[in-house]
Amino acid sequence: MTAMERSELQELLVRIDERVKAIQEDIREINQARQCASHQVKIRTLERLVWGCLAGVAGLGARIVWETLK
Structure with missing residues (x-):
């Protein structure tokens, strides 16, 4: 795996992580509202x-x- 592929994968993982955090926050807000x-x-x-x-x-x-006992 080249350095370029690693950096692309790392960027992809960062974006996925950010999206998962955003989804979790949305779910938390929905649960609080419900x-x-x-x-x-x-x-x-x-x-x-x-x-x-x-x-x-x-x-x-x-x-x-x-x-x-009595």
């Missing part, structure tokens, strides 16, 4: 349900252990 408040509320509600169920199961488990 965030929906109702989805965030639904996710927050689901998180609360999961943590509530987990706390209930932990409480039930503690009560079972307590009754077993």
Whole structure:
């Protein structure tokens, strides 16, 4: 491979890298613009349900252990 071919390939790689970075930035902007408040509320509600169920199961488990040790 000649020096000229190497420099051409290097320039091509630099342009590809710049284009990939530009595409990533565009995707990041699209994802930020698409965030929906109702989805965030639904996710927050689901998180609360999961943590509530987990706390209930932990409480039930503690009560079972307590009754077993009595």
